[in-house]
Amino acid sequence: MSFKRFWAVFVCRNREFLRDRSTMTWNLLFPVSLIAGFAVAFSGPGLALYKVGMLSTVDGGSGNDFFQTRYIQFIPVADLPTALPKVERHQLDMLVDPAGRRYWINEESPKGYVLERILRGAGAQTDFNKQTVSGRVIRYVDWVAPGILAMNMMFSCLFGVGYVIVRYRKNGMLKRLKATPLTPLEFLSAQVASRLWLILATTALVFAGTDGLIGFPMHGSYLDLFTVFLVGAISLISLGLIVAARTTSEEVAAGLLNALSWPMTFLSGVWFSLEGVHPVLQQCAQLAPLTHIIEAARAVMIDGVGLAAISGHLLALTAMSIGFMAVGAWLFRWE
Amino acid sequence: MTVLLEARHLIKHFRGVQAVNGIDLALPAGRCFGLLGPNGAGKTTTVELLEGIQEPTSGTIRYRGEPLGPRFRQDIGIMFQSTALQDYVTGRENLRMFGSFYHRTLPLAELSEACALGEFLDRDTRKLSGGQRQRLLLAIALVNDPELIFLDEPTTGLDPQARRNFWELIHQIKGRGKTILLTTHYMEEAYHLCDEIAIMDHGRIIAQGAPRELLAAHFDDVVLQLPLADFPNPAPPLSLTVLRGRDTVEIFTANVDAAIQELRARDISLARLQIRPRTLEDLFLELTGRELRA
Ligand SMILES: Nc1ncnc2c1ncn2[C@@H]1O[C@H](COP(=O)(O)OP(=O)(O)OP(=O)(O)O)[C@@H](O)[C@H]1O
Ligand SMILES: [Mg+2]
Numbered sequence: 300m301s302f303k304r305f306w307a308v309f310v311c312r313n314r315e316f317l318r319d320r321s322t323m324t325w326n327l328l329f330p331v332s333l334i335a336g337f338a339v340a341f342s343g344p345g346l347a348l349y350k351v352g353m354l355s356t357v358d359g360g361s362g363n364d365f366f367q368t369r370y371i372q373f374i375p376v377a378d379l380p381t382a383l384p385k386v387e388r389h390q391l392d393m394l395v396d397p398a399g400r401r402y403w404i405n406e407e408s409p410k411g412y413v414l415e416r417i418l419r420g421a422g423a424q425t426d427f428n429k430q431t432v433s434g435r436v437i438r439y440v441d442w443v444a445p446g447i448l449a450m451n452m453m454f455s456c457l458f459g460v461g462y463v464i465v466r467y468r469k470n471g472m473l474k475r476l477k478a479t480p481l482t483p484l485e486f487l488s489a490q491v492a493s494r495l496w497l498i499l500a501t502t503a504l505v506f507a508g509t510d511g512l513i514g515f516p517m518h519g520s521y522l523d524l525f526t527v528f529l530v531g532a533i534s535l536i537s538l539g540l541i542v543a544a545r546t547t548s549e550e551v552a553a554g555l556l557n558a559l560s561w562p563m564t565f566l567s568g569v570w571f572s573l574e575g576v577h578p579v580l581q582q583c584a585q586l587a588p589l590t591h592i593i594e595a596a597r598a599v600m601i602d603g604v605g606l607a608a609i610s611g612h613l614l615a616l617t618a619m620s621i622g623f624m625a626v627g628a629w630l631f632r633w634e
Numbered sequence: 635m636t637v638l639l640e641a642r643h644l645i646k647h648f649r650g651v652q653a654v655n656g657i658d659l660a661l662p663a664g665r666c667f668g669l670l671g672p673n674g675a676g677k678t679t680t681v682e683l684l685e686g687i688q689e690p691t692s693g694t695i696r697y698r699g700e701p702l703g704p705r706f707r708q709d710i711g712i713m714f715q716s717t718a719l720q721d722y723v724t725g726r727e728n729l730r731m732f733g734s735f736y737h738r739t740l741p742l743a744e745l746s747e748a749c750a751l752g753e754f755l756d757r758d759t760r761k762l763s764g765g766q767r768q769r770l771l772l773a774i775a776l777v778n779d780p781e782l783i784f785l786d787e788p789t790t791g792l793d794p795q796a797r798r799n800f801w802e803l804i805h806q807i808k809g810r811g812k813t814i815l816l817t818t819h820y821m822e823e824a825y826h827l828c829d830e831i832a833i834m835d836h837g838r839i840i841a842q843g844a845p846r847e848l849l850a851a852h853f854d855d856v857v858l859q860l861p862l863a864d865f866p867n868p869a870p871p872l873s874l875t876v877l878r879g880r881d882t883v884e885i886f887t888a889n890v891d892a893a894i895q896e897l898r899a900r901d902i903s904l905a906r907l908q909i910r911p912r913t914l915e916d917l918f919l920e921l922t923g924r925e926l927r928a
Contacts, residue, residue: 307734311723318722470718478687478714479735480707634687 300488304481308489316459316497326501330451331508337447338440338513349410352376352385354396365418366397386411393418437601441516444509445596446569452502452528453563453589456535457542457556459494464543465552468634477633487628491536498532499525518603526606527599530613531592534620538588540627547634563589591615638663638782638813639684644693646679646837653679654690655837661782666804666814668828670821670914672922676837677817678715681786684815685712697782708737711780713771715787719759725770726755729777736778748803749773764791772800776807783807785816789823801826821914831914835922845914852920853912858885858893861906870900 317323348370356375366373376382376394385391386403392410394403395418402418404411467473476486509515517524538559546552566573566580567589573581584590595612598604606613639661646654653676661667669677682688684695686702697706719728726742733739746755749769754762762770768791775783789797797820804814804827818824824831825845832842841848865883869876874893877884887893890909897904 304735307731311720311727311731314727315720315722467718467720471714471716472718472720474687475712475714475717475719478685478707478710478712479732480704481735 300482300484305485305489305492308481308486309493312490312493313497316493326451326455327504327508330447330505331512333451334440334444334447334509335512337443338438349392349414350374350390351414352382352391352394354379354382354394355398368417371414437516440513441601442597443570444515445600446567446593448502448506449528449531449567449589449592449596450564450569451505452498452532452592453535453560455498455501456494456532457539457560459498459539460490460536461539461542461546461556462549462552464490464540465546465549468543468547469549473633483628483631483633487540487631491533491540494536495529495532498536499528502528502532515600517600519599519605523606523609524596524599526613527592527595527609530616530620531588531595534588534616534623535592537620537623537627541623541630544627544630545632563587566590567593569593585615588616588619635662637661639695639697639815640699641684641695642693644680644683644695645691646676646683646688647691652837654683657693657834657837657839659684659832659839661813661815662830663781663813664808664811665829666808666816666827668824668831669815669817669834670819670824670831670918671817671834675834675922677834678786679837680834681784681815681817685710685784687712708778709781711775711778711783713775713783713785713788715790717771719767719770721760722758724756724758725751725762725773728759728770729773732774733777738779739777740779745773745776748776748806750799765793765796768792769796772803780812782813783815785814787817787819789818789820797823821918825914833918833921840921841917849912849914849917852917855886855888855912856890857910857912857916858887858890858897859883859908859910860885860902860904864903864906866900866902870902872896872900 350372351374353373353375374391376385376391379394379396382391382394383403386394386405386408389405389408389410392404392408393414396402402415404415464473506515510517539556542552542555542559546555564570566584567587568584569589573584576584591612595609598609598612602608637660639659641657641659644654644657644659645652655676657680659667659680669680671677679688683690683693686695686706695702697703697709723731729742729745733742746752749772751766751769751773754766754770759767759770768788772785772788775785789800792800801823804816808814814827816827828845830842830844831848832839834840841852843851860883862878862881862883865878869878872885874896875886877886885893885897894904894907
């Protein structure tokens with residue numbers, strides 16, 4: 300391993316990335332706008348969960364506070380014949396005629412079922428005492444932001460290393476390098492190192508940018524969060540190396556990378572919590588590096604825990620990195 | 635004369651293709667060796683086996699009497715038939731990167747001067763013309779001041795001026811005692827540059843030697859050329875070998891006096907007669923039975 304050769308490849312790879320303005324801009328703007336978009340969508344009074352059509356207006360004295368329920372949107376409708384098909388097609392969850400003290404629901408609609416229970420006050424348990432959750436208030440966007448940061452990092456790691464090496468192989472650049480004293484280890488570590496610092500830098504920029512835009516809660520230490528992203532990025536880049544080790548076609552590489560990244564995106568709880576998901580899927584999710592990155596990042600940012608509390612995740616990520624790298628280096632061919 | 639690189643019984647089979655079919659070669663130090671052959675003859679495969687880029691199916695290759703190792707990588711310069719360079723990086727940066735792979739390097743100014751990189755040295759490699767790229771690739775091949783240089787069709791795509799300059803450069807490199815292996819489709823180039831050539835076809839060497847000796851060994855005749863318009867059609871009965879081309883007729887003879895007498899006797903005008911010696915091109919056609927395409 301010659302540091303001089305490693306450094307030469309590292310510097311050249313950095314130049315290529317930094318001079319490719321369009322890719323660079325995309326890498327920075329995409330996640331910022333995604334998170335900002337979420338912030339806008341989920342701010343304000345909150346989205347209505349249910350839609351109820353109203354055949355007539357409610358007179359003040361109807362005395363039913365059903366019509367004051369939050370998260371239900373009451374929509375005036377003109378007449379019964381036009382409104383009924385909307386209930387049949389789930390465009391309206393319920394149709395109410397307050398004057399005629401009548402309502403219609405679709406028997407197949409879960410939302411209709413819930414609305415009916417609310418309207419009729421079914422199952423009112425007056426002997427239950429209400430307790431409020433006294434904790435930090437967390438917006439959906441606060442919860443989803445670490446996931447989006449990690450997801451963005453994942454795409455950048457997988458495609459930025461995997462796809463790029465396959466492109467080099469296909470256009471013959473790797474063959475040219477093979478003809479020099481450069482060793483695979485020098486070449487691969489330069490690729491990994493270059494991608495690693497670029498990703499950590501862009502992730503930091505994206506973090507700062509979105510934080511400035513919508514403001515994150517950050518209850519843990521920035522150093523711990525950095526550690527999570529550092530260890531996570533290494534594991535994802537090593538995963539990319541496996542895909543890049545032998546693949547000679549960009550199409551195959553893109554297919555493989557998509558086949559890795561999309562299931563991970565859905566399994567790792569970027570968008571929704573894994574609570575209540577089938578246990579087998581939960582087990583599968585533990586095999587994906589992204590799951591550990593997101594869970595650890597959320598624990599640091601939202602719960603403010605320290606490294607000890609997330610050591611399990613960090614350990615899993617480190618083990619995966621070592622495994623992926625060994626396999627990737629073993630499989631690697633210049634051609 | 636010391637042998638720098640030696641190959642014995644080289645064989646390379648791809649699935650269904652026998653690209654190299656038992657080749658023995660010895661490259662003497664300080665000489666320029668040319669590999670000629672029609673498309674698909676196995677030139678590139680042979681060169682890449684010798685470079686250690688491809689593994690032979692069987693056979694051995696030795697550099698200074700030893701198997702190819704780290705020393706070999708330090709000592710050689712390679713120009714592939716086609717190579718991509720990193721995007722968004724300039725020629726100068728490429729030369730620096732490749733230079734840093736080696737223990738010994740030539741000064742950038744010297745390389746730039748030798749390969750005439752001057753005006754495009756600091757340009758993004760994506761924006762170079764075909765010939766400029768070719769010159770940069772040659773400079774990269776020379777960056778470590780190699781003892782042994784492999785050039786696979788180095789002048790394909792160069793304009794005549796650039797090709798002459800390239801030949802001049804090769805002469806300089808040879809003058810410094812370096813060894814060169816090159817493939818080419820230009821017979822004139824092989825004739826000018828190579829001390830020894832091998833003609834390949836179907837993965838085998840079918841003729842080998844110094845260009846002049848090869849010609850002498852295969853031909854004892856010269857070629858008389860007449861414009862097609864000056865030659866009667868249908869051809870009169872002649873004792874000479876006649877080859878009718880698109881706009882010339884070529885007559886092959888070892889005895890020019892007798893041939894001219896015979897043509898005069900048939901009342902054929904010799905006003906526009908030209909006589910040329912046999913060339914490598916003739917030899918190539920005779921041996922491979924194929925037209926060589928540049
Ligand atoms: N990787 C490969 N897989 C399968 N067949 C190959 C491969 N490389 C070369 N061949 C085949 O081997 C034969 C020799 O190819 P090679 O490239 O050595 O020819 P060449 O003499 O360099 O031709 P050209 O003058 O066109 O460059 C060809 O038939 C080619 O199709
Ligand atoms: Mg070739």
